[in-house]
Amino acid sequence: MLLSRYSREAILLRGFTLIEIMITVLIIAILAAIMTPQFTRYVEKGRGEEGKLMLKSIRAAEKIYKSDNTTYTNNMNNLIPHIGRPNSDSNRSFDYTIPSASSTTFTARATRRQGTNQNEYITIDDTGVLNPNGTDTWNP
Numbered sequence: 235m236l237l238s239r240y241s242r243e244a245i246l247l248r249g250f251t252l253i254e255i256m257i258t259v260l261i262i263a264i265l266a267a268i269m270t271p272q273f274t275r276y277v278e279k280g281r282g283e284e285g286k287l288m289l290k291s292i293r294a295a296e297k298i299y300k301s302d303n304t305t306y307t308n309n310m311n312n313l314i315p316h317i318g319r320p321n322s323d324s325n326r327s328f329d330y331t332i333p334s335a336s337s338t339t340f341t342a343r344a345t346r347r348q349g350t351n352q353n354e355y356i357t358i359d360d361t362g363v364l365n366p367n368g369t370d371t372w373n374p
Contacts, residue, residue, distance in 0.1 A: 278351065281307075282372060285344035288330060289315050290356040292342045296335075296360065306360065308335035318361040346372060 250353035296306050307313065309322065310332060320330050328344040335341075338360075345355040354372040358364050 278349075281346075281349075282326065282356070285328040285346075285356050285372070286358075286364060287321055288317070288328065289324075289342050289344050289356065289364070290321075290362070292330060292332070293358055293360070295364055296342070298341055305337040306332075306335040306340035308332040309342070341366070344372075349351075 247322055277347050292313065295313040298316055300306050301311060310319075310330065320326060320328075327333050327347055327349070329342050329347055330342065332342045340360050341357055341359045342359075346352050351372060354370075356364060356372045357366060359366040363371075
């Protein structure tokens with residue numbers, strides 16, 4: 235079957251219709267709406283892991299400090315030789331403090347700096363238990 239010159243050009247010039255483009259955009263929008271909360275959750279979970287890891291490092295540094303000084307410290311500066319200065323790094327998601335310390339126990343806290351969970355926190359005690367009192371507000 236031979237095609238006329240006009241029908242061949244019509245086939246070659248045929249593009250997408252407006253409805254086809256709108257359906258494609260709609261499908262992409264639905265997928266983005268489904269995936270964005272999942273992505274955000276994974277990012278927040280990763281940030282939570284950063285906080286937990288640094289709290290475990292603080293605990294290890296406290297153990298070393300106690301072996302040298304027979305008491306725990308509530309001054310982060312005393313732990314600099316072991317963990318550096320975690321609060322001076324602006325790329326970190328948490329601020330780290332040691333709200334209480336004695337000769338037998340301590341509690342370290344990681345408080346979220348910014349974002350949807352700003353000012354929420356995780357704690358660790360001298361035994362390595364995260365959220366020892368069950369009162370932590372951060373739970374990604």
